[in-house]
Amino acid sequence: MKLLTQELIDKLPPIRGQEDRGMEAIAHARLFTPDSDWAWYITEFDGQDTLFGLVTGYERELGYFSLSELEALRGPMGLPIERDLAFTPTPLRTIMG
Numbered sequence: 569m570k571l572l573t574q575e576l577i578d579k580l581p582p583i584r585g586q587e588d589r590g591m592e593a594i595a596h597a598r599l600f601t602p603d604s605d606w607a608w609y610i611t612e613f614d615g616q617d618t619l620f621g622l623v624t625g626y627e628r629e630l631g632y633f634s635l636s637e638l639e640a641l642r643g644p645m646g647l648p649i650e651r652d653l654a655f656t657p658t659p660l661r662t663i664m665g
Contacts, residue, residue: 569650571599571639572613580613583620591661595621598652601643608633608649609663622660630660 572580579596586593595609605625612620617635622628638649 569648571635571649571651572597577613577615580610583612583614583618585612591664592659594657594659595663596657598655599638599649600652601641601647601649603643603645603647606643608638609658609660611660622663628664 576597593611595611597610598607599610600607607624608619609622609624610619611622613635619633619635619638620631621633622630623633641649643649
């Protein structure tokens, strides 16, 4: 599965593009490991490899992550990361609940 389609890339703001929105920044995509509890909510993209957003796993934190690293990553059962095809753009505040 392609983690970022061109259509999604075109919708993602540049890095720091939503900085002034705080927790009202919109996550445009959710990536997840189907065999663990990790998820990456993408809010911004540099157009090359660097993404910014919310990462949930052992903890929840905002930060930068690499598309190429996510594409190479496998979960505990060897399954690759997938994009949640049912995800709709959502403010980070709502995701954090």
